[in-house]
Amino acid sequence: MSGDLWTLWSNAPRPQQTRPPRPLKGIALNKIVFKSGEATVLAKDGQFTDAMPEILVGCVDGPVGHAFANMMGQSAGHTRMFAIRACNQQVRPATLMVPKVTMKSMAYVDLFGGTVQSATADAVLDCVIEGILPKDQVNDLCIVSLVWIDPRCATDANLDHKDLYRTNYEATKLAIQRALNDEPSIDELIANRHRIKHDMYDPEA
Numbered sequence: 001m002s003g004d005l006w007t008l009w010s011n012a013p014r015p016q017q018t019r020p021p022r023p024l025k026g027i028a029l030n031k032i033v034f035k036s037g038e039a040t041v042l043a044k045d046g047q048f049t050d051a052m053p054e055i056l057v058g059c060v061d062g063p064v065g066h067a068f069a070n071m072m073g074q075s076a077g078h079t080r081m082f083a084i085r086a087c088n089q090q091v092r093p094a095t096l097m098v099p100k101v102t103m104k105s106m107a108y109v110d111l112f113g114g115t116v117q118s119a120t121a122d123a124v125l126d127c128v129i130e131g132i133l134p135k136d137q138v139n140d141l142c143i144v145s146l147v148w149i150d151p152r153c154a155t156d157a158n159l160d161h162k163d164l165y166r167t168n169y170e171a172t173k174l175a176i177q178r179a180l181n182d183e184p185s186i187d188e189l190i191a192n193r194h195r196i197k198h199d200m201y202d203p204e205a
Contacts, residue, residue: 030134032141034058037179041171044163048150051167053120055175056144057093057133068096068142077102081113083121083145091124093133093141100148108154112147115161119168120145127176145172 035057043049058064071080083095097120103109124143127133133141147168153159178184184192197203 031059032057032134032137032180033062034064035179035182037175037177037183039171039174039178041167041174043167044160046158047160047163048152048156049160049164049167050148050150051119051164051171052148053168053172053175054146055172055179057141057176057179059140060094060142061140064144065142068094068144071096071098071144077104079103079109079112081117083117083124083143085118085121085125089121091121092128092138093124093143095120095124095143095145098144098146100146101151104151105154108149108151111149111153111164115164116147116149116168119165120147120172123169123172123176127173132173132177132180143176145175 036055037057038052038054040050040052056064056067060068074080078099080099081097082090083097084090097112097117099112101108103112124133128135128138149164153164
């Protein structure tokens, strides 16, 4: 190759080599950032033990984690608690129970921090055992559970604690499952737009 040809060849632009995009450092493809779900399980006849938890599930370094940390402060009548199965048995993922109703009596606090706390904690742990929540991510996730207890439960002399446990266990487990499955889907919601109405509002009344 002559000197002139060599100079032209050596100075010619080379095609750019393309490489597959690298995943962003520290971000897992299966990272759970923000998932929401709710469920309602009705009481048996004669009881006020309906359960209707609203759930957020997400990574501790994301918006759910920030909400979780911000809710750690206490306010009168709205005590938040970790979900524990027993003393020294806090469940994973860490779960913060937040009351929807202002707690005005020790009887209500006892229900929130007793029967309902037990049901919530058992539901979270069983979700891990059954593979609904990924076991390999339990220390990277947190859950916020907005908990409903009918105020009449605190004054009901015939309160069935087993039914209060049942409804909250089933509803919490179902809400978590729905959250991780993105249920109901937008297609289901659109299909039901004019078929399903709110239980406490009748547009035709």
